[in-house]
Amino acid sequence: MSPRPLAALLALAGEAVRDAVRRRLAAALALLSLLALLGVESCTSCGAATFTVQGVPFDATRFLGWTGMILYALLALWVVALSGALASDHLDQALADGSALLALARPVGRGSYALARLAGALAVTLGTGALLLGGAAAFLRARYGLPLGPAVAGAGCAALAAVAFGALAMTASLFLPRLATAALVFVAVVAAAAANAAALSGAELGPLWDAVHRFAPPVGSALALAVADWLGRDLPISPALVVARLALWAILAPALLVLVFARLDLGRRA
Amino acid sequence: MISFARVAAVEWVAVSKRYGRRTALGGVDFALPEGAILGLLGPNGAGKTTALRLALGQSRPDAGRVRVAGRDPEDPASRAGLGWLPERLALPPHARVAGFLRLHARLAGLAGRRAEEEVEAALATTGLAERAGETCASLSKGLAQRLGFALALLGSPRILLLDEPTSGLDPLGVRDARAWIQAARGRGASVLVSSHVLSEVERTCDHVVILARGRVAASGPVAQVVREGESLEDTFLRVVGEAPPA
Numbered sequence: 437m438s439p440r441p442l443a444a445l446l447a448l449a450g451e452a453v454r455d456a457v458r459r460r461l462a463a464a465l466a467l468l469s470l471l472a473l474l475g476v477e478s479c480t481s482c483g484a485a486t487f488t489v490q491g492v493p494f495d496a497t498r499f500l501g502w503t504g505m506i507l508y509a510l511l512a513l514w515v516v517a518l519s520g521a522l523a524s525d526h527l528d529q530a531l532a533d534g535s536a537l538l539a540l541a542r543p544v545g546r547g548s549y550a551l552a553r554l555a556g557a558l559a560v561t562l563g564t565g566a567l568l569l570g571g572a573a574a575f576l577r578a579r580y581g582l583p584l585g586p587a588v589a590g591a592g593c594a595a596l597a598a599v600a601f602g603a604l605a606m607t608a609s610l611f612l613p614r615l616a617t618a619a620l621v622f623v624a625v626v627a628a629a630a631a632n633a634a635a636l637s638g639a640e641l642g643p644l645w646d647a648v649h650r651f652a653p654p655v656g657s658a659l660a661l662a663v664a665d666w667l668g669r670d671l672p673i674s675p676a677l678v679v680a681r682l683a684l685w686a687i688l689a690p691a692l693l694v695l696v697f698a699r700l701d702l703g704r705r706a
Numbered sequence: 707m708i709s710f711a712r713v714a715a716v717e718w719v720a721v722s723k724r725y726g727r728r729t730a731l732g733g734v735d736f737a738l739p740e741g742a743i744l745g746l747l748g749p750n751g752a753g754k755t756t757a758l759r760l761a762l763g764q765s766r767p768d769a770g771r772v773r774v775a776g777r778d779p780e781d782p783a784s785r786a787g788l789g790w791l792p793e794r795l796a797l798p799p800h801a802r803v804a805g806f807l808r809l810h811a812r813l814a815g816l817a818g819r820r821a822e823e824e825v826e827a828a829l830a831t832t833g834l835a836e837r838a839g840e841t842c843a844s845l846s847k848g849l850a851q852r853l854g855f856a857l858a859l860l861g862s863p864r865i866l867l868l869d870e871p872t873s874g875l876d877p878l879g880v881r882d883a884r885a886w887i888q889a890a891r892g893r894g895a896s897v898l899v900s901s902h903v904l905s906e907v908e909r910t911c912d913h914v915v916i917l918a919r920g921r922v923a924a925s926g927p928v929a930q931v932v933r934e935g936e937s938l939e940d941t942f943l944r945v946v947g948e949a950p951p952a
Contacts, residue, residue, distance in 0.1 A: 440815050447812040458800055534796025538857070541762055541790040542813035543782045703756065703765030704725065 445548045448539060452556020456526060462560050465518050469564050472514060473571045476507055480579045500580040501666040508587060509659045511572050512594035513629055515565035516655055519598035520605035520621030523557040527697070528609040528617075537702060547694040554599075554606055554690060561598050569594065582666050589662035593679070596686040597655040601625055603689035607696050625655065632656025636671060653685040654678050714773070715740045715865050715896035716761050721770035723756050730756040732920040733770065738865070738898045738913075743891050745907035745928075746900040748917035749946055754900045755793065757917070758867055762790060775865065786815060789858035793869035793900075797850055799843035803834055806842060807856060814861045828856040831886065847874035855886055866890055866897040872906055884910055908938040918946045 456462055480503075527550060530536035540549055573587035601621055609617045631649040633656050635641055641649060649657075657678045664671050714737035723731040731753040738744045748754050759765045760772045763779035777784035798806065807828055811821040829835045832852040837845065845853060851874045858866055868887070872880045887897055887910055901907050907914065908928065915925040923945040924931050932941045 440812075440817065443817060444813050444815075447809055451809055455798075533798075534792065534794060535798055537762075537764060537792065538790075538796065538810070539813055540764070541785060541788070541792075542810065543784075543786040543815060544813055545782045701765050703759040 441545065441548060444542070444544045445552055448544065448549060448552035449555040449559075452526065452553045453559045454556075455530070456522060456556045456560040459522075461525075462522060465521065466560075466564050469514070469518070469568045472511060473568055476511070476572045476575055479503070479507060480575045500582065501668065504576045504580050504582045504666050505660070505663045508569070508572055508576065508590055508663055509629075509656075511568055512565075512590055512597075512659050513625055513655065515561065515568060515594050516597045516601050517622050517625045518564065519558060519561040519602035520625065521618045522561055523554060523602035523606040524609045524617040524621060525614040526557040527553040527606050528614065531702065540702070546698045546700075550606070550693050550697040551690060554603055554693065557606070558599060558602055561602065562595055565591070565594060565598065586663040586665045590659050593655070593658035593662050593682060596679075596682045597625075597653055597658065600653045600682070600685035600689040601655075603693045607689070607693045610696060610700060624652070628652040628654070629656035629659075632660065636660055636673070653689075654681050658682050713740045714738060715742075716774050716867075716898065717772070718757060718760065719771050719773070721757070721760060721767045721772060723753075723760065723765065723767050729920045731760075731767075731917075734917065734920070734922050736915045736922050736925050738896050740896050741891065741894055742913045743887060743897045743899065743911045745911035745914040746898055746917070747902075747904065747907060747914060747942055748923075752917040752946075753920045754917055755869065758790075758869055758898075758900060761867060762788075787861075787864040789860065789863035789866045791854045791858040791866075791868045791871055793873065795850060795854040797842035797845070797853065799841060801842050802838070803840055803842060803845070803853060804829065804838035806853070807860060810857055810860055816861055824861050828860050831859060832856040833882070848876055848879050851875050852879065852882075855883065859886060859890065862890075862893060862895070864895055866895055867900075868898065869900045871899060871901065872903055880906070904937075904939045904942055908932075914938070916942060916945050923948070 527536070530553060536549065540546065569587065569591045573584055576582040576587065577584055601624065604624070605617055605621045608620060612620065627648055631641065631645045631652070632654055634645065635649045636657065657673055661671055661673065661675050661678055717737040718734055720733050720735055721731050722729070722733050734753070734757070746754050746757065756765065760767055761774055761779055763784065766780070772779055774784040774788065804825060807825045808821065811825050816824055829838050832855050834849065834852055834856060837849065842850065842853065855871070858868065866887070871887070872883050875883055884906070887899065890897055899907060899911060912928060913926065914928050914931050916923045916931070924941065928938065932938050
């Protein structure tokens with residue numbers, strides 16, 4: 437028998453996807469995503485109305501771009517956080533129940549195994565995300581007349597951020613309990629997005645928030661840039677730089693996972 | 707150190723491993739000779755499972771080296787042609803018996819028709835052919851252990867590492883397990899059996915290593931380690947009682 441790394445990786449990734457689909461957490465998160473989509477349907481149903489406030493006509497159509505951007509960005513951030521939540525125990529669980537050790541007793545590299553588990557968690561996340569963001573983009577297009585291009589770019593940025601935060605969550609899960617890891621990921625996603633949003637609005641950032649804005653995965657900046665066309669204005673940041681930073685995180689975070697998992701003493705965890 | 711005349715399939719050379727303040731292995735030297743059946747014995751906490759973890763690349767030694775078929779266990783290629791039956795076998799409850807074996811056949815580097823033949827052979831050998839479509843969760847402890855054997859025997863590995871192989875098996879299962887081990891040796895495989903069932907080891911193994919307090923207390927061919935008039939159990943109790951702390 438000679439090792440077939442690609443065949444082994446594909447077999448493990450398929451198994452990881454099946455594992456992810458079977459989990460109750462995945463079902464719960466998919467249900468929450470469906471509820472979020474129903475919320476979008478409800479929110480966008482009154483978008484084109486004209487109100488009268490204290491006798492003054494108020495044309496809500498002026499705010500459709502902002503509404504669309506905020507809704508879409510929140511959903512995209514939810515997808516990124518979902519990635520972290522699913523990844524936070526997808527490798528750790530396999531180590532705890534012993535199935536990882538059985539697979540690693542075969543001629544399978546630890547890097548391949550970790551990447552396959554990440555792929556399993558991401559497949560569920562990105563599948564759910566595609567339905568959620570695709571549905572939201574369709575509502576925004578049909579009801580607000582917002583073009584689809586920015587939504588597609590936003591979904592791409594969300595996918596890159598999901599890879600980065602998913603891999604970071606999986607790495608953290610090797611050292612932290614599941615709930616702590618999931619909470620840490622939620623805090624990290626919100627903090628990164630908030631720091632980016634504050635910087636884009638021109639607010640003065642303290643040293644910590646400035647560091648988060650400059651060095652964390654720029655999920656907020658990337659999403660804002662992607663859907664800025666809906667506002668009809670340019671943002672004061674370089675799209676190429678932001679996308680390059682996000683792409684770099686999407687490469688470095690899985691590389692960190694592989695590196696850390698390769699050095700982990702699995703005997704201590706068994 | 708007792709050096710075996712034959713080439714080693716797996717060797718532990720001056721291996722030390724600590725977990726915090728506890729010394730699991732304190733500079734042990736022993737080997738699984740090629741084509742032999744080696745019984746790895748020792749009281750609980752003697753370091754048997756740690757020795758297996760090092761051979762499987764799950765842990766790294768703090769000192770010394772381990773080689774599996776001449777390779778560093780960190781090299782995944784060292785596990786090509788290696789079968790492992792863990793002491794605590796974890797099976798995914800939703801997986802079908804045959805499906806789980808097919809997955810492991812692919813991980814072992816088998817493909818296509820050969821993989822299917824090996825899966826069918828493993829199912830037939832371990833008496834699980836009629837259970838092939840059932841989920842792992844439906845298996846009793848004994849049947850799950852048979853599936854563990856099927857996993858370990860998949861692809862006719864050259865090296866078998868079996869941790870408490872008869873755990874959960876009924877007398878018929880124990881007899882079958884003995885036959886599977888002998889058959890593996892018959893085709894040239896090297897087998898390491900880590901066990902507390904000394905009568906079974908005495909019956910099955912031709913070499914023995916007794917670990918005590920993280921050190922090798924005795925090792926060699928069974929006929930040399932067991933004194934005349936002693937059983938393996940007598941020898942075990944004697945050498946473990948005399949073993950100094952690591």
